[in-house]
Amino acid sequence: MVAQQQDQPVEGRFDGIEHRFPVRVYFEDTDLSGVVYHANYLRYMERARSDMLRLAGIDQRAAQEAGEGTYAVSALAIRYRAPAKLDDALVVVTGLMQVRAASVDIHQRVMRGAQILSEAEVTAALVGVSGKPKRQPREWIEAFQRLVGQRDQEA
Amino acid sequence: MVAQQQDQPVEGRFDGIEHRFPVRVYFEDTDLSGVVYHANYLRYMERARSDMLRLAGIDQRAAQEAGEGTYAVSALAIRYRAPAKLDDALVVVTGLMQVRAASVDIHQRVMRGAQILSEAEVTAALVGVSGKPKRQPREWIEAFQRLVGQRDQEA
Amino acid sequence: MVAQQQDQPVEGRFDGIEHRFPVRVYFEDTDLSGVVYHANYLRYMERARSDMLRLAGIDQRAAQEAGEGTYAVSALAIRYRAPAKLDDALVVVTGLMQVRAASVDIHQRVMRGAQILSEAEVTAALVGVSGKPKRQPREWIEAFQRLVGQRDQEA
Amino acid sequence: MVAQQQDQPVEGRFDGIEHRFPVRVYFEDTDLSGVVYHANYLRYMERARSDMLRLAGIDQRAAQEAGEGTYAVSALAIRYRAPAKLDDALVVVTGLMQVRAASVDIHQRVMRGAQILSEAEVTAALVGVSGKPKRQPREWIEAFQRLVGQRDQEA
Secondary structure, eight states: OHHHHTTOOOOOEEETTEEEEEEEOOGGGBOTTSBBOTTHHHHHHHHHHHHHHHHTTOOHHHHHHTTOOEEEEEEEEEEEOSOOBTTOEEEEEEEEEEEOSSEEEEEEEEEETTEEEEEEEEEEEEEOTTSOBOOOOHHHHHHHHHHHTOOOOOO | OHHHHTTOOOOOEEETTEEEEEEEOOGGGBOTTSBBOTTHHHHHHHHHHHHHHHHTTOOHHHHHHTTOOEEEEEEEEEEEOSOOBTTOEEEEEEEEEEEOSSEEEEEEEEEETTEEEEEEEEEEEEEOTTSOBOOOOHHHHHHHHHHHTOOSOOO | OHHHHTTOOOOOEEETTEEEEEEEOOGGGBOTTSBBOTTHHHHHHHHHHHHHHHHTTOOHHHHHHTTOOEEEEEEEEEEEOSOOBTTOEEEEEEEEEEEOSSEEEEEEEEEETTEEEEEEEEEEEEEOTTSOBOOOOHHHHHHHHHHHTOOSOOO | OHHHHTTOOOOOEEETTEEEEEEEOOGGGBOTTSBBOTTHHHHHHHHHHHHHHHHTTOOHHHHHHTTOOEEEEEEEEEEEOSOOBTTOEEEEEEEEEEEBSSEEEEEEEEEETTEEEEEEEEEEEEEOTTSOBOOOOHHHHHHHHHHHTOOOOBO
16 A cells, blocks of 8 residues: 555665666765765675675664674775766665575675666675674575575585 | 565655655665664765655756755754664655755754654755855755745744 | 973863863864765764763773773763864864763863854763662762862752 | 974975885774775775876876866776774885876886885876877877886877
């Protein structure tokens, strides 16, 4: 029903095994060079990953409050190809590349229409409250594996 | 058509003379106290104002690129009543209070359901490329006056 | 000794009962209008308050880790008088106005030389892990009262 | 004279051919996991690069205002090894790896004492107002080459 969807924050969606998440560019995202500040693409990508987890049934807030830890980026490589500008309607496209016991490898690209503005490979690891890496719950790994269409789990 | 709306960033809407704009809380918004960092409510409110301008037919990016200036906050008073948390679905409700020649007074509140988390009064002034205040274009003032339902313009 | 001060982050200092804290403007702080984004003055002011607490002997991190809570801004009113630009060397001047059992009122202004760029009145309240306001430890109140030169505590 | 240095923002320094820049962690830098949000290390690194340019005699603000362009990150690869926490006193250590006609390769690491918290390789390219890459001014390249101790310029 339309009425129920009023006032709901944006949600991404899966298109096959890729997750698509829309982002609008606001003043806060730009710097004096007139385009989006380079670090802010990492914020966009993190929003998309969080949305993908939510859609996959993984509740980060509940996990964090239950002391089960949070995902932390352990490595990230990004290329900036073209700048995004104020008011641009962007889409962050996210694909899972590999699922390991304690971490996942993710590919993300920020698109404006058919143009790739930036793309990144990100490794996110589950980290316990102690700050140490920990194994992802089995049901999370299974949710990821369904996304990645991957049959063989590498430990 | 649904297909056209796919991958579109969130848009607010007018409910009578109030503008409603949904916001999701992400990791980037929180601090170590576990809730949204106080300065980030100002980012939410600015997104809502920018969306309201877009819906009212005012193109901030075109104006900025044409050298016609941008809106700058000249005064802001905010009260924080309750904290927002990761994953919260919020709505920023914005109402125009008064339209002057070179500035507007705005009331904004950040809601989670029926609860007011924070509310602010904001004065935004149009500022030219020189950094000096300037008169708002007549058609912008008229657009605001339609929103505010205000008959008498104060100069 | 000079050698000991190498590689130390900036520290503020007390000049009488006012605390002075230097800030440099970087790209991250600006937006496409070419000046500092309005919400970022709140970040500068918060850095100054944290530095003032440190100099006053109040260890926010230890308090937070010990579950004693953190300060949260409960109200803030700010006026923006002139914009700050990239590379500007600013000073945040902070004065305590009033100390109450569970909160303090603070006046802050962001200066560039003798010019006031923005000024704010901020109420910061101690908040426990439950999210509820709590009384400030006696030694913190005493530290504040020394700063404010205030003899009578208002509960 | 000490009096002149009062109220000055922090400045980095060269230690041989490495640039060292101190950073303090504030609330704004952390997220609810209790440590510094991953994108914020990029802000620290950008502050250090800007400071290094300033010390090398390159005035980014003058260049930007004169329409000569600004540096933009074109590629960045970062590894996160250990988290930084509130109040930590960090040092960003920056070394130039290679100077090309229109870009430079830089290595940066964020240290807490002797511990590497994160390290990155960054390519920064000079970008004109049109958004196109442009050759760096000869005197900038020479300044970089003195830093890198590199004799042969690669075009």
